[in-house]
Amino acid sequence: MTETWYLYMFFAAALVAVGLYALLTMRNIIKLLIAVGIIGKGISLALLASGWAQNLLLTAQSLVITFIVVEVCLVAVALALAINAYRHTKDLDVRKLARLKG
C-alpha cells in the first residue's frame, strides 16, 4: 500500500514542479494557464491517492470533483481576462500587461 502511495505522490510532486517551473519562466498567458491546469492535475492526483491509501476513496472522489469544478471556473475567468488583455495590448505577453492604461 505504502509503495503505491509513494508512486502516486512522487508523480504528483513532479507534476506540481513542472507547473511551477513553467509559471516562473513562461511569458505567454495561455501557457501560464496551462501550467495552472497541470498543477491542478498534480493536486487532484495527490488528493485521490491519499484517499485511496487511507481507504476513504469516496470522500476523496467528492473532493476531487469539487476541485475540478473550481479549476474550470478559474480557467474560464482567467481566459476571459486574457482575451480582454489581448484586446488592449494586441499581445499575449505577460510582461506587456505592466504597461496597461485604463
Added chain:
Amino acid sequence: MTLQTLLLIGLIVFSALALLSRDLIKAAISFAAASLLLGIVFFRMGAPYAGVFEISVVAGLITVLFILTIALTEKKAEVRESPKARMIFPLFFIVFIIIDVLVMRGLIRKIPTLPAEAETGLFGQVLWGQRTFDLVGQVAVILAGVFAVLALFRKKDLDD
C-alpha cells in the same frame, strides 16, 4: 502496477510537451491527452466518478476553452519564450526527480494518519449526505464564474 506507472510517465511527458511546444494548439491538445491519461489512472484506482469528471470536464471543456481563446487571439500574437527556460528545463527536472526520490519516501512515512471511520454506502450518499457544504460552495463558485465572465464580456452602455 507497471501499466499504472507507464500511464503516469505518459502524464508527465504530455504535461511537459504542453508547456514546451511552441505551437499553442499543440500545447492545448497535449494538455487534453495528459488529462485523458490522468482520467484512466483514476479509473484504475477505482475512482470512476473522478475519472469521468477529469476526462469530460478537464480534457473536454477546458481544452475547448483553450482552443477558443487561441482562435480568438490572432496568430501574430506569438510570444517569444525565453530560450534559456527551455534549455534549463531538463536540468531542473532531473535535479527535482533526484530530490523527489530521496525525500518523498521519508515524507510519506511522517504523515500522521488521521482517525476516520470506514466509509459505508454508495458514492451518492457520501457526496450528498456528508459533503453537502462542498456542493453549496461549488454552486457558489460556478455562479461567481458565470457572473465574472458575463461582466468581462458585457457590451458598453450607450451612455458611456
